[in-house]
Amino acid sequence: MELEGRSLVLGIDVGTSSVKAVLLEPRSGDVLWSQSTDTRAGLQSECGAQGKEQDVCQIIRALNDCLGALPRERLQKMSRIGVSGQMHGVVFWKSSQGCHWINSENLRFFEPREVSRLITWEDGRCSTEFLASLPPPQSHLSVASGFGCATIFWYLKNRPDFLREYDVAGTIQDYIVSMVCGMKRPVMSVQNAASWGYFNTRTKTWNVDILQDWGFPVSLLPPAVDAGCIAGKSSYAWCGIPQGTEVGVSLGDFQCSVFSSATESTDAVLNISTSAQLTFSMPEGFQPEDHPSPAEAMTYFPYMNNRYLAVAASLNGGNVFASFVRMLAQWTSELGLETSDSTIYSKLINAALSEHETQLTICPTLFGERHAPDSVASVSNISTASLSLGHVTRALCRGLIENIHSMLPSQRLREAGITRIIGSGSVLARNAVLQQELERVFSFPVVYGKDVDSAVGAAMIMRS
Known part of the structure; x- marks a missing residue:
């Protein structure tokens, strides 16, 4: 259902090196405006060259700048927001303090708080030997380095204290949707859940029994819902986008890219x-x-x-x-x-x-x-x-x-x-x-x- 006077759709993609936002006229499918901003978020990892990590604060800063560059009068006509992003990666945060909202130049936006670095899909800290030591998943998808669950297993073995600092985890796009909607805990699309490993796409459930037997902190795993579902509504007027705008559960950038072209x-x-x-x-x-x-x-x-x-x-x-x-x-x-x-x-x-x-x-x-x-x-x-x-x-x-x-x-x-x-x-x-x-x-x-x-x-x- 469209809200009266609000007919446009905002699409956001949080990529490996940049963020992009487009304004779409839903009936015609025409892109009315497009804006892209480099994130420059790369950080040195404790794992050396094998580790691939990014600064979440820098990513969100780039996203806010990207949205701020879009025409204000267009953003006020948003009826829905779709968000995609780099798959497989994982970021951790505290459900009670994931961000804080601030006002600047008549715009309201959020900044991360109590959030870990993003360990990206390119991360290579999980060696072949380490992956072989993990339990086989009940899934049609294998587990590889850079997958969220593999990364969590690595922290469980090598830095268990790190995991105790947080009570929520998700992809970077899950984090954004959660903060925009004011959600204490995120929901995750089947697309992103599958990209983490240890997820059965037939039953649309995590391999909870297998993971629990290995001491995995299953409380970090968000509940999974179908792609295309509404995750919630914006809790504040974000960068000029009206409060109450519907926000879809975040999606995989790969699936969204195919949807745009095939x-x-x-x-x-x-x-x-x-x-x-x-x-x-x-x-x-x-x-x-x-x-x-x-x-x-x-x-x-x-x-x-x-x-x-x-x-x-x-x-x-x-x-x-x-x-x-x-x-x-x-x-x-x-x-x-x-x-x-x-x-x-x-x-x-x-x-x-x-x-x-x-x-x-x-x-x-x-x-x-x-x-x-x-x-x-x-x-x-x-x-x-x-x-x-x-x-x-x-x-x-x-x-x-x-x-x-x-x-x-x-x-x-x-x-x-x-x-x-x-x-x-x-x-x-x-x-x-x-x-x-x-x-x-x-x-x-x-x-x-x-x-x-x-x-x-x-x-x-x-x-x-």
């Missing part, structure tokens, strides 16, 4: 940004097997209306290419030369566009894979004829596409009735070499320009 059941979506994901929607009534296979590259994520997405999710995407650029920048600096990352990037792309073929082979799994966490990157078939920047860049782009193809091959897509691929993501959009390799490796028609957008997807899900 218009046909015969579409597959390939998104390459920081990481890479190739996905398509499974038929109605499909149910995955309850027994996870850790070595299986393709998994099934809960989507909308009790349906699933078949997903090949690689940890290696734009982050690998960015590491390549940083390496070259460091080399040139050590040689006494200075040049910007953007200059290096453009020269690499131009060089690779002039090299249509290469015998050089690069396995780009620099960050491992969830189904093969110990995998590393490698280079082979090196010859004197393939040492140019053009050959190396072409081979790297080819390797990134072939890696995702090895996880979800063309033949499997054809068997599922897929007829085209929607190519999206910031890295794919600006890398013509990746686009060429995508079309060569998969041999499907590829549609570009219909970019996935989790914030738009979150708003679209809440507009009905």
Whole structure:
């Protein structure tokens, strides 16, 4: 039900490096306004390079700034808010003191209080040996490092005192919804719960018996509800958004990104940004097997209306290419030369566009894979004829596409009735070499320009 005079929907996405907000006209689906703000929230972790943590205060500050930049008269017309965010990660807080609300320049917004750092989906503190020591889940999804429950198990073993400081946990997007709605305890969508591990998507319940037997603090786990449900109403006029605006239970950024772009059941979506994901929607009534296979590259994520997405999710995407650029920048600096990352990037792309073929082979799994966490990157078939920047860049782009193809091959897509691929993501959009390799490796028609957008997807899900 729309409130009188309030007809717009706000979509928010809390990403790994930025937050984004869009204003959606629900009837037409048109995006009326869009705003993005970098969070710059990364922190050094006690776990060294393996730990990936972010400053929640900085994330919320960026979110408040992002919303504050939207037109005030538009925000006053909000009827609903949809929120998505980075999956798998976990943040802890105290239910009685999660935030405090302040007024500044005629706007009311909240600031975190008694909140831990966000341990993100990229976190690698849970080694293969540690994960093997955990109880098998009663779920079709395996547990990997960076998953909320795995991270909590790590704290239980290594820093139990830390867990005693808090009585609530959730994803960063769960935290935001809880604070906006003034909820003492969050609710979590099935999408986010599944991303934590130890969650059965058939029964939509946590593996409480298994976890309790291992001393896991199950009181931290929020109750799970279906995606698309209303979590509550805004308890204050947040950044100009009226008090009493309905707020949906937070969603997974991946599912929202697919929702924003795949218009046909015969579409597959390939998104390459920081990481890479190739996905398509499974038929109605499909149910995955309850027994996870850790070595299986393709998994099934809960989507909308009790349906699933078949997903090949690689940890290696734009982050690998960015590491390549940083390496070259460091080399040139050590040689006494200075040049910007953007200059290096453009020269690499131009060089690779002039090299249509290469015998050089690069396995780009620099960050491992969830189904093969110990995998590393490698280079082979090196010859004197393939040492140019053009050959190396072409081979790297080819390797990134072939890696995702090895996880979800063309033949499997054809068997599922897929007829085209929607190519999206910031890295794919600006890398013509990746686009060429995508079309060569998969041999499907590829549609570009219909970019996935989790914030738009979150708003679209809440507009009905």
